[in-house]
Amino acid sequence: MDIRDAILDPGNILPPFLAGYSAKLRPDGEAFAVKGGFALSVKIVKGGGKPLCLRCWTENSVNASQIDYLCDVTEIIRKNQDSRCPYFIDFRIVEKLLRVDGVELPGLLMDWVEGETLNKFVMANSGKSPSQIRQLATDFAKMCEVFNNRRIVHGDLSAVNIIVQANGALKVIDYDSLYSPSMGRRYQHIAGINDYQHPQRRHEKYYETYSDYFSQHVIYVALLILAHIPGLRPKENLKNLLFTESDFRSPSAFRKSIPAVKGRQLGLAEINSELDIIEKALGTSLAMIPGLQLTNRMKQHQLVEFCTACGKKFNNDDFLFCPSCGHKRLVIPNLL
Numbered sequence: 001m002d003i004r005d006a007i008l009d010p011g012n013i014l015p016p017f018l019a020g021y022s023a024k025l026r027p028d029g030e031a032f033a034v035k036g037g038f039a040l041s042v043k044i045v046k047g048g049g050k051p052l053c054l055r056c057w058t059e060n061s062v063n064a065s066q067i068d069y070l071c072d073v074t075e076i077i078r079k080n081q082d083s084r085c086p087y088f089i090d091f092r093i094v095e096k097l098l099r100v101d102g103v104e105l106p107g108l109l110m111d112w113v114e115g116e117t118l119n120k121f122v123m124a125n126s127g128k129s130p131s132q133i134r135q136l137a138t139d140f141a142k143m144c145e146v147f148n149n150r151r152i153v154h155g156d157l158s159a160v161n162i163i164v165q166a167n168g169a170l171k172v173i174d175y176d177s178l179y180s181p182s183m184g185r186r187y188q189h190i191a192g193i194n195d196y197q198h199p200q201r202r203h204e205k206y207y208e209t210y211s212d213y214f215s216q217h218v219i220y221v222a223l224l225i226l227a228h229i230p231g232l233r234p235k236e237n238l239k240n241l242l243f244t245e246s247d248f249r250s251p252s253a254f255r256k257s258i259p260a261v262k263g264r265q266l267g268l269a270e271i272n273s274e275l276d277i278i279e280k281a282l283g284t285s286l287a288m289i290p291g292l293q294l295t296n297r298m299k300q301h302q303l304v305e306f307c308t309a310c311g312k313k314f315n316n317d318d319f320l321f322c323p324s325c326g327h328k329r330l331v332i333p334n335l336l
Helices: 002-007 064-080 116-122 130-149 201-204 214-227 249-258 258-265 269-281 294-300
Strands: 032-036 041-044 053-056 093-101 101-112 162-164 171-173 301-303 331-333
Touching: 002 032, 002 041, 002 093, 053 093, 064 093, 116 130, 116 162, 116 214, 130 171, 130 214, 130 294, 162 201, 214 269, 249 258, 249 269, 258 269
Parallel strands: none
Antiparallel strands: 032 041, 041 053, 053 101, 093 101, 162 171, 301 331
């Protein structure tokens, strides 16, 4: 509340380049803000300028080493913001960002990204456009492929840290655990949301290049399954997409989980392959899990374009069964 109160006075926003910016207000007169990750993110606006996100820590836990870490994160993002990697938002640390009760606090300054988190987007669009969810899965896999090839680790990859913009573009947010080997060895201080993580992840000492791999497969296969069975996701506004922490207790627990059973009943090679990877991963070490690579998976199989029973051409939304005769759609190896 101290931060909320301070931000209501534009004079407390310290950087000269933010002159003219003030907090976006809610109807009740409070600052438009989102709390999470031991910080408060406040939307600030200026007539004719783009909205920004001012993020200050709500805990007295930030220290010089964390400031140095976030400076390294800023450099990694700067080097990787290009046309092939449009997934980051502008991000920088400001040593003196906001004055609260006479104290000048450090914080983060970012673009304010309009859109919905991936979990909320999927829930809001459940059953409306299966092809859109399938496209999200493809776009997510492409993003992971770029990150993996560039050895970029988000560190807390989940559906609450991915924003779906109005045009369908994906942006990752929350860079408090971003990592790249160029930063050297870094102690892991965030192990991610358990509904997306391998049970061993919380026991890891350092961030590794493979830290995101398990989460990548969990999110990807969840989107694939939900494109076919949108009603499988609970209607509550939960952080998870489909699987939960309890599903990852063991390989057998995962195999018997409702999402895995329903997913296998679809009889699609790509979904089965992803479920196989996750089940096997739960019986091995994190270092043995492969990263998500869309390119190789797209070469493995394809859905036929026409119904093999009646000849009707499938639309994008017709995944499993022919809408005319009900015949199951054929999946064949891709020989290209």
